[in-house]
Amino acid sequence: MTKDPLAPGPSQARGGPLRAGQDGGVLLREASADDVPAIVALLADDPLGATRESAHVAPYRAAFTAVDADPAHLLVVAEDGDGTVVGTLQLSFLPGLSRGGALRAQVEGVRVAAAARGRGLGEAMLRWVAEESRRRGAALVQLTTDTRRPDTHRFYERLGYVPSHVGMKLEL
Template sequence: MSDIEIRPATAGDIPAIVALLADDALGAKRESPDDLTPYRAAFARLVDDPNQHLVVAVRDGRTIGTLQLTVIPGLSRRGATRSVIEGVRVHSDERGSGLGTRFIEWAIDASRREGCQLVQLTSDATRIDAHRFYERLGFEASHLGFKYQL
């Protein structure tokens, strides 16, 4: 693991990030690696927002993972700041290597540095292996999520 660098994503990382997002059954249905235009626009918004942290894991010049951490100041929980982990992806060749654990540890440490009192994440209901992974790292299934498509 010491040969892996976790660093902020750059615009040059967009194709590799989108490929990671599309590389599973769910992502294949909702991502479009052939048209990076919407991803470039989204990346520009992320870079301009200090509460957004999009990172990649790189080994030997190859992007092998990505994660987005969002910091959300709030009034609830006595004015607590929370973070949300999103878009965690590890290249299929690297799954089981410990990179996912390292990513989540990075996100928790970054959340502490940002003054967060709570780290939360969501995971698609069909990702049973991911649920076990997050529970093994100390996360508790505590809420039922809802989405409204616009």
């Protein structure tokens, strides 16, 4: 029997915690519906997010339900020692025909709370993304980042991501 690459592993976020950050005091885990307000607050807590995120939590709850129900998508939060959500990301797995039928991992919505930055949490989260993506058989990890975030670009490049493509979007 062939193992489903989209199925969570026994020791990964859906099945167990992962320690992250330089001090090891942060727990990376699958998000729950109770985490939605904290995730929305992280998404809105920067100049770009403040202009595109809403104070109304209902649409985010509906989106969470859809993400949570699909095994190709994983919404993760980082929680500090006192249980406060200090980071989040979404990891999605996209099957495709290009690159020899390669499975791609897509990272979205990476955020670390301002008070938790500079401790290695973002790096630890993305290291976990690479490990989980390899475990599921993905050929590459891809992400987009807004052109107005040069510090973020440098961060990703330091972790080995390369600006290989130009992202295009069409607002609907």
